[in-house]
Amino acid sequence: MAANIPQTMRAIALSKYCKPNEYAVATLPTPSISNPDELLIKVHAASVNPAGQNDGGKDSFPYKLGYDLAGTVVAVGTSVTNFSPGDEVYSRVPGHLRGSIAQYALSTSSTTALKPKTLSFGEAASMPLAAQTALQSLYRGEAETEGGLRGKTVFIPGALSGTGSFGVQLAKNVFGARVVSTVSSGKVGSVGTLLGKGTPDLVVDYTKDDVVKEIGKGSVDFMFDTVGQTFKSLPLMKKGASIVSISTLPSGKLIREMQPGVPLWLKVMLDVVNWVIELWTGWSGVRYSYLHLVGNTADLEKLAKWVDEGKVKPIVGESVGLEDIEGIRKGCMRIFEGKGGVGKFVIDIA
Ligand SMILES: NC(=O)c1ccc[n+]([C@@H]2O[C@H](COP(=O)([O-])OP(=O)(O)OC[C@H]3O[C@@H](n4cnc5c(N)ncnc54)[C@H](OP(=O)(O)O)[C@@H]3O)[C@@H](O)[C@H]2O)c1
Structure with missing residues (x-):
């Protein structure tokens, strides 16, 4: 040493x-x-x-x-x-x-x-962890949405959470989407002050208001699920839209890659749960996947550039x-x- x-x-x-x-x-x-x-x-x-x-x-x-x-x-x-x-x-x-x-x-x-x-x-x-997770989820959303996310409606619950605050800013200021989000009552007034006026385009109080009514049935092209609201949000999604979730459960295959010692019964159980979620969302015409972030220098360099350009804070x-x-x-x-x-x-x- x-x-x-x-x-x-x-x-x-x-x-x-x-x-x-x-x-x-x-x-x-x-x-x-x-x-x-x-x-x-x-x-x-x-x-x-x-x-x-x-x-x-x-x-x-x-x-x-x-x-x-x-x-x-x-x-x-x-x-x-x-x-x-x-x-x-x-x-x-x-x-x-x-x-x-x-x-x-x-x-x-x-x-x-x-x-x-x-x-x-x-x-x-x-x-690093929250911003890279948001960025990687949006990259997947961009790839899965026909024509990309520019001008599309992106739903990211939790505008002031760790992952949500980065997701909302990246979706709006880097990917060029129209962004809708939710927060609890005490935070509604702080969103514009902290993230910048108009970011997100619409913020709904999920504890008081009817989120589906406020955002609009069948109006969302892509959802970055930061809070485990995939099923509840299905009425919001357009047919052919996709959801990338970080807060439901990983598949058994993914968990074994991350933690090779995980017992077989747990792997099988998680694979079944994942299959049920995919089937259920698929019935609504929505593509669902779970994302686990992979830390890397390239994404951190991009984030640093956008921060220094004033696009993300x-x-x-x-x-x-x-x-x-x-x-x-x-x-x-x-x-x-x-x-x-x-x-x-x-x-x-x-
Ligand atoms: N898969 C991955 O690679 C990965 C990476 C990072 C994080 N995660 C997971 O993603 C989740 C979020 O992480 P985070 O860092 O963003 O957490 P966080 O900063 O602790 O944020 C949680 C916030 O979510 C809000 N919230 C709870 N329920 C909500 C709902 N129904 N609608 C809208 N907002 C709601 C809460 O705000 P209120 O007080 O306003 O309710 C709370 O402050 C966690 O489960 C975490 O484990 C996964």
């Missing part, structure tokens, strides 16, 4: 699977590079996503948390040519390197990019420091419960 990198660091680490209200900060060995494509990053900020703890039963403890970070590269593996120590970067770290809510973390050169120049580290850390609802464990528990609990948050929850490390 280089002389200026400490042997130990502070990190959010669990001693057992638990809910966020039991999270703790621990002192752990600073990770070191063990593969040629890895980067060791001094983390300035990390952000939190709803992705749960892996319950495959095969994890080792202490279990480090966090997939998103922004920071400064302090060391690079022998095959890394696109980054050097001192580079300011942002990354969605691959699953096997999970642990971004820490003073130091590893990522790979193919899942990292230079941080958008116009953003703080906290804002940059809020982006991250919404950071709240930031707390790494040692503010009560603040971290509260913020992570809100994400765990899936209600009430605005934009992304960021943990300042530096």
Whole structure:
């Protein structure tokens, strides 16, 4: 380990699977590079996503948390040519390197990019996982919609959620779609202020109003389902439209690719559920698929460019420091419960 990198660091680490209200900060060995494509990053900020703890039963403890970070590269593996120590970067770290809510973390050169120049580290850390998920879902929607998404009606529930806030801005300002969205009552007034006037084109209070009536039956060309509302939204969809969901269940085949140790019974069950959803949506003339994001440098570079051009801005609802464990528990609990948050929850490390 280089002389200026400490042997130990502070990190959010669990001693057992638990809910966020039991999270703790621990002192752990600073990770070191063990593969040629890895980067060791001094983390300035990390952000939190709803992705749960892996319950495959095969994890080792202490279990480090966090997939998103922004920071400064302090060391690079022998095959890394696109980054050097001192580079300011942002990354969605691959699953096997999970642990971004820490003073130091590893990522790979193919899942990292230079941080958008116009953003703080906290804002940059809020982006990788949620923004790439939204972008990859919209790419799929663009490919599945005849003539692409420009001028088409795109429905993205949760205009102020992590994934929804990026989805709405990308769909409108990059893909050129007419965007309709939903939020709960307390957030209706903040949408235009946070995302920009007219983004989305229509926002509906899903807790009070009739979403199908407000948006219009059979009016949507593409839905990016951020909240598991695929079935409820079928009346909104045109015949031949498509839905890409990130919040229903992955197929068994996909889950086995992500977690090879998943038992066969679970794979079969998930494949059956997936088949039923495809069949059901197919009866309505709608093409359905689940998407799991794949972090990559190219998408992060595109997102950084759009941010620096003013087309996309991250919404950071709240930031707390790494040692503010009560603040971290509260913020992570809100994400765990899936209600009430605005934009992304960021943990300042530096
Ligand atoms: N497959 C993948 O690769 C992938 C990647 C990222 C995320 N995800 C999943 O996608 C989901 C969303 O992630 P996220 O980061 O956007 O979560 P998040 O930032 O925690 O947002 C959740 C928000 O959704 C809103 N919401 C809940 N029910 C709603 C409804 N029926 N209509 C409209 N809004 C509703 C809530 O706002 P209110 O308080 O206004 O209700 C809440 O603040 C999670 O289930 C996550 O696990 C999957």
